[in-house]
Amino acid sequence: MKKLTVVQLLRIAGMLAWLMYPIGMIAMFAAQPVPMEATPPGDWKDAVAIVSLLVFGPCFWINMRNIPVSTPSKHHFILLGLQLAAAMGVSMCVGDAALMYVVAAEIPLVMKREQSIKWMAAQTLLTLPWTWLIYESGLFAKVSEFESLPPALLIGITALIVVTWQFFAFTIGWLAADEARHRRELARLNMELFAARHSLAEKSRVEERLNISRELHDVMGHHLVALNLQLELASRTSQDKNDSHISTASKIAKDLLAEARKIVSVLRQEPRDDLAHLLHSLQSSIPYPAIHLEIQAGWEAPNEVQHAFLRCIQEAVSNTLRHSNANNIWIALGHDAESLHLSIKDDGAGFDNIPAGNGLTGMQERIDQLAGTMLVTSLKDQGCAIKIDVPRKDRK
Numbered sequence: 001m002k003k004l005t006v007v008q009l010l011r012i013a014g015m016l017a018w019l020m021y022p023i024g025m026i027a028m029f030a031a032q033p034v035p036m037e038a039t040p041p042g043d044w045k046d047a048v049a050i051v052s053l054l055v056f057g058p059c060f061w062i063n064m065r066n067i068p069v070s071t072p073s074k075h076h077f078i079l080l081g082l083q084l085a086a087a088m089g090v091s092m093c094v095g096d097a098a099l100m101y102v103v104a105a106e107i108p109l110v111m112k113r114e115q116s117i118k119w120m121a122a123q124t125l126l127t128l129p130w131t132w133l134i135y136e137s138g139l140f141a142k143v144s145e146f147e148s149l150p151p152a153l154l155i156g157i158t159a160l161i162v163v164t165w166q167f168f169a170f171t172i173g174w175l176a177a178d179e180a181r182h183r184r185e186l187a188r189l190n191m192e193l194f195a196a197r198h199s200l201a202e203k204s205r206v207e208e209r210l211n212i213s214r215e216l217h218d219v220m221g222h223h224l225v226a227l228n229l230q231l232e233l234a235s236r237t238s239q240d241k242n243d244s245h246i247s248t249a250s251k252i253a254k255d256l257l258a259e260a261r262k263i264v265s266v267l268r269q270e271p272r273d274d275l276a277h278l279l280h281s282l283q284s285s286i287p288y289p290a291i292h293l294e295i296q297a298g299w300e301a302p303n304e305v306q307h308a309f310l311r312c313i314q315e316a317v318s319n320t321l322r323h324s325n326a327n328n329i330w331i332a333l334g335h336d337a338e339s340l341h342l343s344i345k346d347d348g349a350g351f352d353n354i355p356a357g358n359g360l361t362g363m364q365e366r367i368d369q370l371a372g373t374m375l376v377t378s379l380k381d382q383g384c385a386i387k388i389d390v391p392r393k394d395r396k
Contacts, residue, residue, distance in 0.1 A: 007180045014102045045093040052089035066325040067109040068177040076110045104166040105173035131159040188321040275306040294332040308366040316344045324348025345385035350378045
């Protein structure tokens, strides 16, 4: 079972807090059925509460889809404002400020730090006049222990209680946003560490093979050449021109020299990558966001294609960790008779206009060198998808 993050738990808790109101209202209406014609015409509080709840739930769900938000847009502020107005409407009608606490916890997750502090300060300042308005409208639900208090003190105590709980909820949201940002930063650093580790391992492996090939060429190769020369000289100076032992030794030495040269040639070639193994290593090194792999059976590719695909995957995943706030990344490798395919997509914030940056430009240049094609598609709040196709070299 997948472990839920703090931010995901906070989102679930907010939705449950919202659902408690309609469930409670339905239970209350079911327990005390009142004929439609007997409903007092001036009782408007139920209608306001229902409308407020219908506004709050969808706004909260939309606003909390990709959090914490790196760069908030206008719709984040608009949705949060609608939620605050709806929470105040519910509180006015029901006498409970729980949804205002949900809004306070949401603030740090959908805004930058400075913006969230300013919004929370404004919401706090709004609490006192809002409490006074409810009291003056006759909608104030008095607690029996406080009935004897003067109105001003009663309003002040109530506002202080609401502000305290809002600050508590805001602190929880702040800590959750920090935890999520640190988690994403850690995933990004893990991604960079994976890339650096692979690059160092590849360089070390190539250098080791080159060192071995040089040693074989310089030591064994020279000795075998000298041995061949000595055997040829021995066969020429031997009194028995048909000495089979010298001929056999000479043939073995020549074959051994040829095999040594083949080994040196193979060692100087670039070692073959295993992209599938590297992707599984990447998947295990980045626990969040979740990386889902799909590798078609029989997928194989030349070294240059595997290397280009790996670099494209690293760049795409790095961009996702930096900018998209995605919860999932899907990577798929496929093939057919004509081409090799790579697909990368996420469920992050997305963008309407594809930004021109060095990362995407470098990816396009790698694919162009392989005579392939790359297509990037994205929409705001609908993630990003990259599809790459490279023709097989053995196809004409």
